[in-house]
Amino acid sequence: xxxxxxxxxxxxxxxxxxxxxxxxxxxxxxxxxxxxxxxxxxxxxxxxxxxxxxxxxxxxxxxxxxxxxxxxxxxxxxxxxxxxxxxxxxxxxxxxxxxxxxxxxxxxxxxxxxxxxxxxxxxxxxxxxxxxxxxxxxx
Numbered sequence: 001x002x003x004x005x006x007x008x009x010x011x012x013x014x015x016x017x018x019x020x021x022x023x024x025x026x027x028x029x030x031x032x033x034x035x036x037x038x039x040x041x042x043x044x045x046x047x048x049x050x051x052x053x054x055x056x057x058x059x060x061x062x063x064x065x066x067x068x069x070x071x072x073x074x075x076x077x078x079x080x081x082x083x084x085x086x087x088x089x090x091x092x093x094x095x096x097x098x099x100x101x102x103x104x105x106x107x108x109x110x111x112x113x114x115x116x117x118x119x120x121x122x123x124x125x126x127x128x129x130x131x132x133x134x135x136x137x138x139x
Contacts, residue, residue, distance in 0.1 A: 010129040013111075015122075016019075016040055016071040018055045020112055023102055025050040025063040035056045040071060040110075053103065053112070063105050069101065069117040072132070076108030083110060089104055089125070096124035 015034065018040065025032070029050050032042050040053035045051075056067055078085060086102055086109055093100050098121045101112040113121045122132050 008082070008084060010131065011085065011089070012075040012077055012131045012133065013125065014073045014133050015118070016073060018057070018071075019067070020071055021051040021052075021054060021059045021063075021065045021067050021117060022069060022070040023054070023057040023059065023063050023111065025052060025064070032060075034060055053101075058086050069112045070115050071119045072111040072113065072121070074109045074111070075133075077106075088128075092124050092128045092130075093121055095121050097131075098124065 016039075018038065020040070023035070027045065027049050031050070032052070035041060035043060035047060035052040035054050035058070037058045041052070041054040041058075043050070043052050043108070043115040059067075069097055070135075072084065074089070086104070089100065089111055090100050093111070098113050103110040103112065111121075126132060
């Protein structure tokens with residue numbers, strides 16, 4: 001099995017099915033109802049912005065966003081004492097030239113990559129020894 005390059009055991013990742021949008025709203029806006037629809041969504045508020053990650057199908061017209069992202073879920077739960085999970089995965093994707101938007105939860109990490117970069121991301125992660133489920137269709 002190829003080395004992950006970090007001393008970590010190879011990780012298992014799952015491709016989530018929906019197209020994802022990454023949105024930016026004004027910092028004082030309330031969290032919109034559409035942002036919390038669907039099986040996968042996240043909201044972060046800072047003094048500068050309200051960021052929403054949600055299924056693209058939930059997005060109303062005229063919302064400032066980056067469209068067409070896909071989510072890869074690291075199969076967990078992950079032990080928070082393990083060092084370097086995101087660093088290892090993001091380094092692999094950076095070397096492959098794939099953009100990344102990362103989210104972390106209590107149990108695991110999610111890597112959002114552009115839909116167009118998903119095949120390259122899968123190939124790079126598999127070459128680094130990680131397992132992707134469901135397995136992408138063969139040629």
